[in-house]
Amino acid sequence: MDFATLLQMLDATLRLATPLLLACLAGLYSERAGIFDIGLEGKMLAAAFMSAAIASVTGNVWLGLLAGIGASMLLSGIHGLASITFRGNQLISGVAINFLAAGLTVVVAQSWFKQGGRTPQLSGDARFNPIELPFAEQLRDVPVLGTIYYELISGHTILVYVALLLVPATWWILYRTRFGLRLRAVGENPAAVDTAGVSVIGLRFAAVAICGVLCGIAGAYLATALQAGFTKDMSAGRGYIALAALIFAKWRPWYALYSCLLFGFLQAMALRSDVVENVIGFALNNQLLDVLPFILVVILTGFVGKAAGPKAGGEAYVKER
């Protein structure tokens, strides 16, 4: 594999890791506050549809992004209602949200656009287009570093940089702010937070809301940046992979970045089976390449150490009476 191909692969890795990273950080906020969320998949899907639909009608991708975040937040609200207010089973609520999104997106897409459950193709301002970072063109001919800057670091959509910046931001919020401390505490020992006079319900709803915003961005990225429009089931298991990446990262932001990049790289491999064949010397089956991330999830969660999540994860908090 030559340098140019390697850069292409890494470039694809970055693009494919972005929705995983956004969803993974979304799950991080929620689970750190003690709310399991397997509804990441559904929220991404709903956001992908709404962002593409609104972007295609208005021609403005920013309005699309807002609509996507709105759709995702709505589902987050349902999840919060079910798992915080009514103390229901958080896993079941997540499953319901995933099906709700899978069904509603197609039903509504068919009703609005009559194109067999997809949105029209987006182009121009209805999409997030690549942006060129400063001096990329000038530095292009500088050997190695300039090429890396031009090919790999520059030329992505704004959401890629947003996702990357969210990693240090999340670290800072979690470990350097009062809100972050309380958020982590509410996932470990909600009774202590309650005793300190801080609202457990309020904190958990805040976490679920942040989760909704990030899933919304992830979904909008899928439909308006990575692809040009919504197609049925386009989230394709990314929400579940993000969840596995979160477990593998042991609920920490920087490790979330690394594990999402790893899964992004596997997805890039599936796209470039020709490169994989060149490197390892024989052809891998396409189906195998496609499910490699899923197999890796099983191996990682099963065989690489025990991962213990936040102690109060998955349990509703009942105030003592």
Add this chain to the structure above:
Amino acid sequence: MDVMPKWADVILIPVISIILAAILSALVILAIGENPWEALKLMVSGALGSTYGWGYTIYYATNFIFTGLAVAIAAQAKMFNIGGEGQALLGGLGVAIVCLYIPWPHWTLALLGAAAAAALFGAAWAAIPAFLQAKRGSHIVITTIMFNFIAAALLNFLLIGALKAPGMEPATAKFPEPAHLPSFQDMFNFGDTTFFRGAPANVSFFVALAACLFVWALVWRTRLGYEIRSFGESESAAKYAGISPTKIIMVTMLISGALAGMMAINNVQGEAERLVLNAAEGAGFIGIAVALMGRNHPFGVLLAALLFGFLYQGGAELALWTSIPRELIIVIQALVILFTGALDNMVRMPLERLFMSMRRA
């Protein structure tokens, strides 16, 4: 003392939940510019208006009984098996191999052989997530979801490769004639009047009924069932009583996977009579809704499966005659899971208050 009488818990709450789900579904239909009342009439006439419609309703219900029981028995041990879809796909693979490569003398033997193979393959597919949960503590929800994806890819791989019959389609060859299961049309044919003409319901419906009975007897009438329920109620208490968590997790998941896999005798051997892509068609997921509605009890699962059979066949009729896409059924399924599963307390709390005040009065 219970806050509510038992009948309110097992009948009233599911009924209210399903009514709430129905109201929201009607709103969805209204929102996409169709008439919910007309839609309901169409669904009822399409699914229950003829023996043909009933034949489809029962056929779908048979699938959902198997997958619903699979989710229900796992739930008795407080485990959430979302892998019914993958296990049902693998069950289909078992049925296809047995039916294609063994020359069966008679359908009864073929049914036994196919059911055994389906159960074996389904159980094997549940075994790895079960083992990882029991021994490595990795979450069964995550691993079973992953195994759904892996199963789909595996069948994809086999159906365009080793098992593919000549021709364009990614499917196996048709099963030989002796493996043909009697359909309701074959069974209820009285000379000049034939019931269930052209409908896919077949003898595996009775196997599904037997499976309900089996699960009931196992869970409530055997030592193993008692251990499963104790483990589900309290893992620490079960451990203290000398019940091995590893054994319960493994055995329960193996039975669960076997039940989900056995769905294949209905859809693969009974209906398609060959293995096609995506043969399970989401029935594994509907099992979740069915088990939740049926309160994890085999009789409840049977009723809920019939209801979803009706919804499925009715939904197909809707997609045929109106502009309402088939995916509406996924929305209804989601709403049922939401109301009967996650928002249970939303219905339960006001009802409990009501019963308390009635008792005081």
